[in-house]
Amino acid sequence: MNLILASIAVLFLSSLVSLAVQGKPRIAGILGACGSVLALGLGIVPAVQALMGSQFAPLAFASSMPWLSFSMGLDPISAIFLVPIYILSGLVAVYGTGYMKPYAEQKNTAFYWFFYNILVASMVLVCVARNGLFFLLCWEVMALSSFFLVAFENDKVEVRKASWIYLIASQLGTVFLIPMFILFGNQSGSFEFSSFYNCLTPAAATGCFILGCIGFGTKAGIIPFHVWLPEAHPAAPSPVSALMSGVMIKTGIYGLVRMITFLGMPPLWWGMVLIAIGALSGILGVLFALAQHDIKRLLAYHSVENIGIIVLGIGVGLIGISTGHQTIAVLGFAGGLLHVINHALFKGLLFLGAGSVIHQTHTREIDHMGGLIKKMPITALTFLIGAVAISGLPPLNGFVSEFLVYMGSFSGITSLEAETAMPLAGVIASLALIGGLATACFTKVFGIVFLGEARTIQLDHVQESPASMTVPMIILAFSCVVIGLSGPLVVRLLIPEVLAIVPISGPFVFDPSEWLVNISIVASGLVVLIILGAGFRKFLLSRRTVGQTVTWDCGYAAPFSRMQYTASSFAQPLTDLFSAFLKTKKHIKVPADYFPAQASIETHTADPSNERVYRPVFAQAVGLLSRMRALQQGRIQIYVLYIVVTLIALLLWKLR
Amino acid sequence: METEIIAMYAFSIIHMFVGFALAPLMIGIVNRTKAVFAGRTGQPFLQPYYDMVKLLRKGAVYSRTTSWIFRAAPVVGLACAVAALAIVPFGNAPGLLSFEGDLVFFAYVLGLWRFFLVIAALDTGSAFEGMGASREVQFSAMAEPVLFVGLATVATLTGSLSLSDMIAGLSLPLAEIVLVAAALFVVFLCENARIPFDDPNTHLELTMIHEVMVLDYSGPDLGFVLYSAALKFWVLGALIIGITVPLDEGLPVWASCGYAFLGMVMLALLTGIVESVMARVRLLRVPQLLAAAGALAICALIFSMR
Amino acid sequence: METYIEASVILLLLTDIALFGTSRLYTCITIAAVQGVLLGLIALFANAETFIPRIIVIASIGIVIKAFVFPYLLKRTIRQAGVQREIQPFIGYLSSLVVSLVLFGVSIWFSAKLPLALGAGRSMIIPAAIMTMFTGLFLIVARRKALTQCIGYIVCENGMYLFGMVAVGEIPALVELGILLDAVAAVTVMGVAMYHINREFDHIDTDRLSSLKG
Incomplete structure (x- = not known):
């Protein structure tokens, strides 16, 4: 357990250090990557031990906030998610030193390393947290740090758009997790995971199951809550996509599995x-x-x-x-x-x-x-x-x-x-x-x-x-x-x-x-x-003549590369077959005349759940919320007035 | 008792060699059947052997576009076909490497073969081969669930999870078996690139599937490809025969193998007849055919569960 | 006998699924005719031990009407209307096959919920009956041609007949004959109607009848 703590400390430390040396991107990169690799070395040991069946005593640090305590534990369920987190983050960090090099001239890569290590640390913390509020806190740090990583190339419009979609989706997911934990906390009287086991009535358990499926499912990317994945991954730098797709979305699965262990006998x-x-x-x-x-x-x-x-x-x-x-x-x-x-x-x-x-x-x-x-x-x-x-x-x-x-x-x-x-x-x-x-x-x-x-x-x-x-x-x-x-x-x-x-x-x-x-x-x-x-093949060919030629294109002697099958044409029979689900849009310019000069085809497959569910809903929401804009006058006096009114209302409510 | 088990495994090993030796013969029988239907004398039964031996003794020509993938694919294909042959039972003799869950491995090892065949076709950069590859993955993606639902039906009927136990545990006559056999026969024709899915004798590259994917192969590589295709015919055929031909458990192993071989010959004849009396369906209709086979398999599964 | 009943029931289910995936009207009519024969056979097999002449008579009449009279009438209509196949149905044939499997699952689920005591080898009869009714309704809903809808009606009637046979046991002969007569009348009327639709509009697509609304 101490080694896990040490790895988290190393991650935080290296993220701060790489931020401190942001003037020298090469050193920042090396230090940042070192943090993740060192954390891999430290953390993998207890994780594997836990998989082998070792028991670890839980840790708890009290906090001054009510309900919140920084309690941590390591059991096989956590370990199975920790092992890939450590391994992949270490390897991806090494990869990142090479990948981020060209970016060093135009961007501050120190930020990348800062958020990268924070992300890794928060993923580790999510898996070892044993308190509902602490879990949510780490969950949010994870969402935010990955948001900043997705938005790394924020000078591009589509990257900014994708990262907003990601942020909104992950926040909406959390909206479902908060009531779930409140339900747990309400029924068990504490936010410690240890008190959650079998604390719910069947009805409450069903509620928690549904909330958890949506909340954790959003992070994991199950359909129809997956809309952020195809947006965020192309926008993010490749190592970040690897880390997010490889392990971060698995924290959603971790949450789901952890929740299932609390709920007792499933119907x-x-x-x-x-x-x-x-x-x-x-x-x-x-x-x-x-x-x-x-x-x-x-x-x-x-x-x-x-x-x-x-x-x-x-x-x-x-x-x-x-x-x-x-x-x-x-x-x-x-x-x-x-x-x-x-x-x-x-x-x-x-x-x-x-x-x-x-x-x-x-x-x-x-x-x-x-x-x-x-x-x-x-x-x-x-x-x-x-x-x-x-x-x-x-x-x-x-x-x-x-x-x-x-x-x-x-x-x-x-x-x-x-x-x-x-x-x-x-x-x-x-x-x-x-x-x-x-x-x-x-x-x-x-x-x-x-x-x-x-x-x-x-x-x-x-x-x-x-x-x-x-x-x-x-x-x-x-x-x-x-x-x-x-x-x-x-x-x-x-x-x-x-x-x-x-x-x-x-x-x-x-x-x-x-x-x-x-x-x-x-x-x-x-x-x-x-x-x-x-x-055997080598033996057969060893005494024979082996020739080289152009590809047999049915007698056509001058094939060129544009004549090859493309990805779109390769997939076309299947995408046509399932066009009812895919709704692929095609823009075709058919060849005309005997000697066609121009012809083109362009296909685009938008996500229907995005197009038909989220967009209309959000359009409605925007319409509704824009009426509230009257509250935003931009004058400081009005805001102070709001505060005063709220305070008086609270006072009245309490004194009632 | 022990000697019997040893005898059984001896037959499993013998089946491997019988499969190695006789698989191309089945292709010969199919071709001969088609010839007889068309009123021709046809090629000798052993023609596939002559072709393969000749190919193995030749040199090879490769396209400059290709990479090591193109050269590796026939070898991988052959290895996969041999692995499938080692799993499938024949008569009362269990597969040489039969184990719980070998049915999944069986289907997926054929999938690995397909993967390499398809990327090898794309490796040539030819539009025609790309086209064949594209069709191959489409049809096999639809045939795969049919195969699995069919096998799931047999698993439910017998309560066992290895192909050899499943086939040994079946008893006829069962309506489910007829349905499963019909569905699997469709899969068999599709996977082996036979009419009504693909015409192995067509002369137009645009309409081919399997043949067009291997257009650029020559010499020993082509020999490997043809031989593994023959093995695939044998392996999937042995599966169907195992499910449909009722065998008494008391039957001596050699006799059961004899029956199974007769069944294989009948299957090859049937394939030849189907090829003679049917035309290749339009490519757009192929999914419908596979979906119908899937419907049969699902019906069988539902019946078997009640 | 159980084996024969079971085999006939399974064949009946297969004809249902075939109806979902067929576009040729001739084939549809033939399949419906085969269904009629199968129903008659099931009725005969089910009462093979107790030899009741009445049942044999009704079953035979059913076979004759469904396997010969209806197909004759319908095929004549096809010739008159000059249509061969259902073109552009509301639901495509591939999707129809998928729907058929879903409906099959639903009918099994329904029959599991119905409290009916059945003998050995007859557990599939109720699902088959419900499925046959679904098939008929599906044909009526999802196809364009009046003729296919007519076939749907016949198929639906087949399902009810089968259901009645097991659920009620012995249907009074009068009721059974009444239903048959109903079906005959319906087919005749539809035949005449289709003939007229075709003469007036040069097609028998029912969805375009809405243009009559004026």
Whole structure:
């Protein structure tokens, strides 16, 4: 516990120090990154220990505010979120030193490092806070510091707009969390988490569940509260997107899981609600991702999809708890929580890879890129590993967590009554659909960005990113492979954490890691087979002539790069099929005459929940609130009058 | 008892080799069936073998646009096909590597193969190959849920979670099985790029799916691609045969394998007949066909749960 | 017998789903005819042990009317109106398939809530009956052509017949014949009406009848 405190102290200290040396951006960057790396070194030790089953005594510092106390604790549930936070923030900080270098001339990068370290510290604090008010305080610090990071390039109009959307969305989310904590506090008489357990009546618990789903769901980015993700991620610098998408949105999941442990025995419909939310977020998230051609916007929608998978896992787990099936519960939660770690790794990796590409090509438009694998081999390889992992394919880590969720649902449909089994069958079908669509989406991204020929960008001055950027990516890619091949070990680490959530009656008999041993064997076998096959191919070709030519374009002898398929055309059959949800707008200029001179097509997929729900609502709200503007006269006397009137009113109310 | 188990696993190993050896024969049977329907003599049954051997002995030509992805994809595809072959049961012989949950691995290892095939197609930079890749991902994204719902039905019926146990635990006749088999047969035709989804014999690149994706391959790489496609035909076929052909558990393993092989031949014949009597449907209608298969699978699942 | 009943019920459900996804009017009519045969068979199978001539007679009359008379009338109307398929339905065929699955789920849920005691092998009859009624209503609501709506009406009647068969047990012969007569009258009237709509407007799209409002 002391090491966690020390890591938080280091983070705050380094953020202040980097602000102090803002005149020298290089030193500020190094010091800022050192803070996160040092915090990684310090904090990872107790976090892993907690995962291994060590107990830590909680800490508490009293405060002069009523209800508030700075109490902290470390248990397996916190640890599982702390591990990716520490790892990813350390690696992203190293990456940031390389990525922020070009910005140093135009902007004050010291601010970046200041808010970066504050953000990391506040995420750690959110996970260890054990007091409702303290939690909310850290939650707000987290929201604000990430807001400033999103707004880093605030000289651009679209960045300012995106960061406002982000700020408003996260504040609206908090609006739902405050009554939730008040409800808890009201019923238990204290804001300490330790007093929250099973303190609610069933009706209040239902209320809390709904409030928590909306409040934490906004941070996590479940549909329909996801609108800020596709706006904020393209606007933020890539390392910030990696950090936010990789771990910050997971604090929403942390809140959800933590809240579920307080609520006691869940009724069956909670699990079903979570499954419905998860399936909706997963399927629509990946569909919207397919329709995008801005690489970071696309990855942002994939975060929505993966949060959907995590929520599916938690939903399966809840159904397991409420029906009393240990196997289903353990598999569901283990799958969902392992996906938290996995998603942090591969989504962090993908955002860093995207950043590396944007760094070199200065565009986020996928349709302009192509052929980068020849210039940026390391970025391409690591991005490929991330892409395979996020598509949930073996032998990488994404498969392991999706496998657990699948198995939870499969064992559910074989052992439960039809009414409870049906939602689980829905989980299976939607996971399969998500998997297929994710494959479509990431073949698109990888194929169009890295393969083929460059479409409109110039490849001449593109080169591989510096080592400070590639090394973190290599480490992340490597850990994706390691988790993919050592599933049983990782899951064994997860078991104590899952048991903390699942109220087990009777001895714990089921161990999913036994199943995963087989997965590891087959996955390793697959790797061996690939190596053998490569050797065989090499042997076959060793004595033969190997020629080079242009691509066979059905006899056309002078193909050029603009003739290639683009991301939009690749995704078009699927986006047309689901056009009822996507509402893609097309601006087509059809070729005319026998020798058409000009033709163009432009597609744009706006977010319907943004277009049709939030925009009208906010337009109404603006109309309503503008009437209140009469109160704002801009004269100091009037404001003083308000204060006086309020004070008198309060006095009257108290003396009544 | 122990000897029986050993015998079973011996047959699993033998099945691996039988699959390796006979998979291309199935393609030969399909082609021959089509030829007979068209009133031609047709190529010899062993023609796919001749083609592959010849390809393996040739050199290769690569496009200058391609990278190592293009060269790696056939190898990955072959490895995935072999892994799938090791999982799928045949007759009463369980898969060599059968375990709880292998059905998920089975479907996803085929997914890994598809991933590499598609990016290899995009690696060439050809618009035609991009087009094929785009269609491939569209159709497979829709076929995947059908496959999973179908397998979920069989899992509910038998209460087991490994392909080998599932297939061993089935007993006929069940209405659900007929529905699942119909749905899986549609998936089988789609995944193997057969009519009505894709015409393996078409001569126009614009209309192809699987064939156009591998246009740029030559020599041993093309041999690998063709061979893994044959293995995929065998693997998915073995799954359907396992689900539809009723086998008594008391049957000796060798006899059950014989029945299963007969089933495979029948399936190849059926595929050939379907290809002869049907036309390829319009690409816009393909999702409808897969959705209908999905409806069958979901009906089967609902029946199996009551 | 249970196996046969079950098989017929499953086939009936499949015909329902097929109706959701078919655009050709001829095929729709044939499917509805097949449904009629299946219903007659279910009625016969369900009473196979107790040989009651009355039931056999009614079932046979039902089969004859639904499998031969209706298709004949409807196909004649098609020839007269010169339409082959439903073009541009209100709900597309892919979405219709999805709707069919949702409705199937709903009908299973409904039937689970209904307190009906059923014998072995008959647990799917009630869902199938509700589903068939839904199918008919869906065709009436979601399709444009008067003919498809007429088929929808017949299908809906099929569902009610099946429901009545299990829910009420023995329907008095008079009532059953009455319903059949109703359906015959309806089909005839609609046939005549469609003929006239077609002659007056050169099409049988019912949604454009609103232009009559003046």
